[in-house]
Amino acid sequence: MRSIPSPDDAFIGAASRNGEQRATIPTYYDHPMLKWPDWDWNVVTYLFLGGIMGGLGLIQMLARPELESERKLKRTVRVTSFVLAAANPAVLVTHLGRPERFLNMLRIMKFKSPMSLGTWGLVFYSGAAGANVIRELAVGGTLPRWMRFFAPGLMTPVQALLGAFTAGYTGVLLSSTANPFWGSGKRHIPAMSVCSGLASACALSSLLCTLEGNTEPLQRLERLEMVAGAAELFILTDFERRHPDYTKPFFKGKRGEKLRTYTMAAGTLGPIALNVLGSMFNLPKPVDALRVTAASILTLAGGYVLRESLIAAGKASARDPQAAFRQPK
Amino acid sequence: MATGFFTDTTLCIGCKACEVACKQWNELPSDGFAFSGNSYDNTVELSGTTWRHVAFVEQTMPTEDGVANRWLMSSDVCKHCTNAGCMEACPTGAIIRNEYDSVFIQPDVCNGCGYCVVSCPFGVVDLIERFDPEGTHYNLASLSEERVEEQKTALQGHGGVAGKCTLCYDRQKLGFVPACAKACPTESIQFGNIDELRERARARVETLTKRGIHAELYGADDAGGGVGPLNAFFLLTDRPEAYNLPAEPVLPSTRQPAGYTAAAVTALGLAIAGWMIFRNA
Ligand code: SF4
Ligand code: SF4
Ligand code: SF4
Numbered sequence: 001m002r003s004i005p006s007p008d009d010a011f012i013g014a015a016s017r018n019g020e021q022r023a024t025i026p027t028y029y030d031h032p033m034l035k036w037p038d039w040d041w042n043v044v045t046y047l048f049l050g051g052i053m054g055g056l057g058l059i060q061m062l063a064r065p066e067l068e069s070e071r072k073l074k075r076t077v078r079v080t081s082f083v084l085a086a087a088n089p090a091v092l093v094t095h096l097g098r099p100e101r102f103l104n105m106l107r108i109m110k111f112k113s114p115m116s117l118g119t120w121g122l123v124f125y126s127g128a129a130g131a132n133v134i135r136e137l138a139v140g141g142t143l144p145r146w147m148r149f150f151a152p153g154l155m156t157p158v159q160a161l162l163g164a165f166t167a168g169y170t171g172v173l174l175s176s177t178a179n180p181f182w183g184s185g186k187r188h189i190p191a192m193s194v195c196s197g198l199a200s201a202c203a204l205s206s207l208l209c210t211l212e213g214n215t216e217p218l219q220r221l222e223r224l225e226m227v228a229g230a231a232e233l234f235i236l237t238d239f240e241r242r243h244p245d246y247t248k249p250f251f252k253g254k255r256g257e258k259l260r261t262y263t264m265a266a267g268t269l270g271p272i273a274l275n276v277l278g279s280m281f282n283l284p285k286p287v288d289a290l291r292v293t294a295a296s297i298l299t300l301a302g303g304y305v306l307r308e309s310l311i312a313a314g315k316a317s318a319r320d321p322q323a324a325f326r327q328p329k
Numbered sequence: 330m331a332t333g334f335f336t337d338t339t340l341c342i343g344c345k346a347c348e349v350a351c352k353q354w355n356e357l358p359s360d361g362f363a364f365s366g367n368s369y370d371n372t373v374e375l376s377g378t379t380w381r382h383v384a385f386v387e388q389t390m391p392t393e394d395g396v397a398n399r400w401l402m403s404s405d406v407c408k409h410c411t412n413a414g415c416m417e418a419c420p421t422g423a424i425i426r427n428e429y430d431s432v433f434i435q436p437d438v439c440n441g442c443g444y445c446v447v448s449c450p451f452g453v454v455d456l457i458e459r460f461d462p463e464g465t466h467y468n469l470a471s472l473s474e475e476r477v478e479e480q481k482t483a484l485q486g487h488g489g490v491a492g493k494c495t496l497c498y499d500r501q502k503l504g505f506v507p508a509c510a511k512a513c514p515t516e517s518i519q520f521g522n523i524d525e526l527r528e529r530a531r532a533r534v535e536t537l538t539k540r541g542i543h544a545e546l547y548g549a550d551d552a553g554g555g556v557g558p559l560n561a562f563f564l565l566t567d568r569p570e571a572y573n574l575p576a577e578p579v580l581p582s583t584r585q586p587a588g589y590t591a592a593a594v595t596a597l598g599l600a601i602a603g604w605m606i607f608r609n610a
Binding site: 025027029031032035037063064095096097101102104105112115160169171173176178179191193228231235318321324325 | 365367370373374384386414417418419420421422423438439440441442443444446447448449450451452453454455456489554567568570571572573574575576577578579581582584585587588589590591592593594595596598599600602603604606607
């Protein structure tokens with residue numbers, strides 16, 4: 001009896017319909033090895049809002065209460081951050097199916113699970129943001145003055161810290177999975193999530209300031225937005241340079257075109273150009289308001305497309321058995 | 330006591346009795362009827378409702394006297410990892426390690442978030458499709474009205490839960506062997522004390538090697554990447570990838586320290602920039 005030959009490269013594997021498979025890793029009929037999530041617009045929105053909330057946490061700390069205009073900014077940002085923090089679980093519930101299912105995540109706290117930690121981060125963030133809103137209302141006279149003691153000044157840095165965590169976790173959530181594309185961005189994706197979150201938060205704050213007619217803090221917000229946007233662009237470029245293979249579903253093809261157009265060009269370079277324009281020329285008020293609005297909307301749209309592309313590219317990456325078999329280090 | 334599976338693929342005849350027994354015992358719905366064109370494998374993959382999957386690997390090699398063929402068959406299953414990516418990732422604590430050291434999903438705790446799905450390095454666990462009374466996915470015509478209601482409850486009305494092999498937790502509690510191992514006519518699937526199984530597997534590799542057959546164990550010892558030994562391990566005769574198994578799985582949580590550090594450093598940098606902008610402008 002002839003013994004079964006041992007595996008070597010001469011053996012033509014199951015997936016070798018093209019006859020040259022064994023030069024690479026064999027696959028099983030090119031069938032995906034990994035599974036991909038059923039995450040849709042709702043999880044994209046959840047991560048997008050999580051990033052903005054995080055950025056707002058920093059802005060509410062930076063705004064100086066001594067200046068009338070920034071006191072107003074602080075107040076607006078705090079109220080907005082609280083509204084977003086309260087709305088975000090509702091967005092997740094549209095994915096989970098039923099509201100009670102969100103509560104299942106509050107029966108346990110797991111340090112090894114970014115999803116668990118992030119949910120708790122969101123809950124604590126809502127608490128801090130809520131306390132800061134109460135303080136604003138108490139100082140402003142809407143609530144009795146004594147109620148400001150419910151929210152000591154300590155809550156300001158606490159909300160900022162929780163904000164940094166919330167923004168960062170929206171990246172770690174993706175990057176610490178078995179997905180080869182997300183895994184290859186174990187540093188880049190969390191870092192770009194923080195940058196994108198802050199840029200979007202600055203954009204949203206600028207937009208709200210413009211609506212309120214509070215133009216004083218705009219210049220500072222725009223500068224911070226430019227720093228965050230430039231950092232995001234740098235991280236994206238470095239990501240592609242370091243992992244040209246794993247990031248193909250992200251930077252190449254139709255998805256890549258969309259990312260380059262909406263996030264990198266229109267969403268980052270566009271607002272930077274508009275903001276530089278604004279600081280160079282003294283535009284008349286209505287024109288400037290238009291400029292700020294356009295820049296803000298571009299940044300926000302770019303931030304949304306970034307999250308959308310991250311998830312879509314993760315799904316595509318999971319379908320590629322060659323990438324899955326060569327997990328990034 | 331830690332129990333597990335030793336799946337010896339050299340004994341598998343591809344009868345799929347394991348798949349059928351698993352579906353029957355666990356009352357898992359059908360996955361529809363599709364023709365894959367990949368050898369005899371129309372099951373295609375493990376899923377939320379398919380907990381055993383028999384892979385059919387057809388290989389040919391030209392030789393002096395014609396062509397050598399071989400047909401590898403392997404019954405795949407959840408690996409019940411020592412460090413399980415799915416379990417670490419689950420935010421509800423639905424995934425637990427039970428008294429038999431197997432990784433078990435409590436369906437009434439799972440909220441269908443799907444995070445385990447992207448955290449399994451072997452692509453095993455998946456969400457059970459959301460219940461769709463109009464859909465063709467579940468063959469409801471064959472069920473009584475009562476059973477339809479039961480199915481709805483099991484699938485939590487709508488929203489789906491994660492599903493994978495339980496290592497027949499319920500049967501083990503009753504002192505029975507898991508359904509697939511019980512049904513397997515060739516003892517390709519062996520169930521028992523994990524240490525005994527490992528010893529048996531090593532002896533089997535020796536026997537096969539003596540007969541001139543290449544044999545390697547997959548996951549009997551550390552599977553690598555932080556995953557640790559697998560409680561359901563395999564004896565293979567080709568590279569793991571030929572069976573759609575990763576040769577170098579990575580435990581997702583090993584990527585966390587780098588991620589949190591990168592996020593913290595970035596946030597700190599941006600906070601300093603923000604501080605400078607707001608103080609000095
Ligand atoms: S193989 Fe996947 S689903 Fe099974 S225990 Fe390991 S990580 Fe969990
Ligand atoms: S889908 Fe269910 S089992 Fe999976 S991680 Fe979410 S809660 Fe846990
Ligand atoms: S029952 Fe046994 S022999 Fe039949 S396909 Fe399953 S593992 Fe192979």
